[in-house]
Amino acid sequence: MKRSLGQVYTDIYNAHKDDRYVGFYKVRQPDETVDPIASKNPFFQYGPQWKINRSQLSYCFTSGKMKNMFPLVLEVSQNLIKHIEAEGKLGGNPFDAKDLASKFTSDSVASCAFGLQGKAFEDPNSEFRRVAKKVLEPSTILSIKLLVMFLFPSCSKILNVRFIPKDAAEYYFDIIKTTLSYRKEHNIIRNDFLDVVTHMKFKSNEPRLTVADITAHAVSFFGDGFETSSITLSFLLYDLAANIDIQEKVRQEICEVIKNHGDTMSYEAIQDMNLLDRCISESMRVHPPVLSLSKICTGTGGYTLPPCNETGKEVHIEENTPIVIPIYAIHHDPKYYPNPEKFDPDRFSENNKSEISKGAYLPFGEGPRICIGMKFALLQIKIATVAIVQKFDVRVNKKTKEPLEINPNYFMLLAKGGLWLDFYQRSQ
Numbered sequence: 001m002k003r004s005l006g007q008v009y010t011d012i013y014n015a016h017k018d019d020r021y022v023g024f025y026k027v028r029q030p031d032e033t034v035d036p037i038a039s040k041n042p043f044f045q046y047g048p049q050w051k052i053n054r055s056q057l058s059y060c061f062t063s064g065k066m067k068n069m070f071p072l073v074l075e076v077s078q079n080l081i082k083h084i085e086a087e088g089k090l091g092g093n094p095f096d097a098k099d100l101a102s103k104f105t106s107d108s109v110a111s112c113a114f115g116l117q118g119k120a121f122e123d124p125n126s127e128f129r130r131v132a133k134k135v136l137e138p139s140t141i142l143s144i145k146l147l148v149m150f151l152f153p154s155c156s157k158i159l160n161v162r163f164i165p166k167d168a169a170e171y172y173f174d175i176i177k178t179t180l181s182y183r184k185e186h187n188i189i190r191n192d193f194l195d196v197v198t199h200m201k202f203k204s205n206e207p208r209l210t211v212a213d214i215t216a217h218a219v220s221f222f223g224d225g226f227e228t229s230s231i232t233l234s235f236l237l238y239d240l241a242a243n244i245d246i247q248e249k250v251r252q253e254i255c256e257v258i259k260n261h262g263d264t265m266s267y268e269a270i271q272d273m274n275l276l277d278r279c280i281s282e283s284m285r286v287h288p289p290v291l292s293l294s295k296i297c298t299g300t301g302g303y304t305l306p307p308c309n310e311t312g313k314e315v316h317i318e319e320n321t322p323i324v325i326p327i328y329a330i331h332h333d334p335k336y337y338p339n340p341e342k343f344d345p346d347r348f349s350e351n352n353k354s355e356i357s358k359g360a361y362l363p364f365g366e367g368p369r370i371c372i373g374m375k376f377a378l379l380q381i382k383i384a385t386v387a388i389v390q391k392f393d394v395r396v397n398k399k400t401k402e403p404l405e406i407n408p409n410y411f412m413l414l415a416k417g418g419l420w421l422d423f424y425q426r427s428q
């Protein structure tokens with residue numbers, strides 16, 4: 001494939017720079033009979049079904065719930081550090097940042113969503129990782145599946161195209177079933193996502209969640225949270241490695257904040273790391289993992305937009321018309337971000353961030369469908385980055401092809417040839 005869908009949308013945006021919008025067609029919605037797990041993911045839903053799922057899942061992502069999951073993610077970050085040390089590649093023999101970040105987020109999400117030790121570091125070929133790779137690993141087959149599902153949804157039913165393969169769906173269902181009964185039998189409380197979903201309160205007239213519903217929610221958590229977060233973490237590490245002065249300032253901030261919190265790395269300490277937060281925001285602007293958003297016009301009777309340029313007429317969008325928002329193109333438009341390729345966390349300082357145009361910063365989307373897992377994503381990315389930056393000087397290895405180019409064989413953002421980084425152990 002020469003260009004991914006995200007790149008095609010960027011091309012369309014750039015070819016119509018003076019217009020507010022242009023016509024295009026796109027749909028997203030796996031069929032429930034063909035793909036029962038993916039079809040319950042709020043990402044793919046509309047209307048009342050989306051409302052029910054969204055409100056059920058929102059309950060799982062409050063700050064209090066995130067605080068409870070903090071120690072689980074922290075434990076995985078310690079395995080990440082041990083892995084970098086044990087691999088003995090410190091300096092000169094680089095790590096692929098995406099591979100490293102995927103191992104971390106896969107274990108972190110496995111721990112929080114399934115109550116499992118994913119063991120990505122100890123056993124990269126573990127069953128859990130093998131299945132996850134099958135579902136999400138960049139491949140031509142996955143790209144073709146997505147093209148069929150998004151562009152020709154009616155064909156996906158006929159061709160039996162599923163986002164979650166049948167054997168993977170069965171594997172996840174078994175894990176959840178076994179874990180739930182083990183926890184019940186041994187009275188185990190872990191404060192993870194599985195506990196929260198299982199103990200959700202319902203009104204008397206609301207149906208209880210079945211094991212299949214809980215599996216679908218856990219797979220949503222995993223599917224939506226593992227790959228997006230690992231892409232973000234890998235690009236953030238690259239940006240810090242490519243800007244060593246900023247990396248040093250982040251390190252100083254981490255030391256100071258932890259010191260101010262009684263020499264403890266806590267959930268509260270993470271919230272005080274402002275420069276780190278700005279670096280993540282800027283890294284996600286330059287490298288948004290999700291290249292474009294799909295929306296659909298749901299207003300009864302459609303919606304009328306103002307003219308798309310000075311000379312045009314009003315445009316009426318019919319009900320059910322799909323809309324694409326090209327995030328990558330907007331984030332790289334010099335109209336919104338002068339010198340857009342430059343990594344400059346100051347764009348997100350208290351003074352500057354109010355200058356950013358509304359709707360011009362969309363790594364997590366916007367409005368009622370904004371990413372539900374944003375708090376969890378930021379938490380796990382921050383925990384991993386703090387652990388790495390405290391221990392290692394991170395540098396770009398010359399194997400990294402710079403300037404970075406987008407890998408066209410994937411529906412999210414990947415760098416062609418990978419992000420190769422060296423980790424030099426720091427003296428304490």
Ligand code: HEM
Binds near residue numbers: 222228367377
């Ligand atoms: C850095 C990591 C992440 C990025 C960049 C990201 C990005 C996005 C984006 C762009 C959307 C679409 C929003 C829209 O349509 O306006 C979205 C939706 C969603 N995300 Fe994330 N996400 C991340 C992490 C997560 C995590 C960790 C979870 C769950 C644990 C998650 C769960 C979801 C769900 C369920 C939706 C659908 C929400 C809805 O339609 O109501 N995401 N995400």
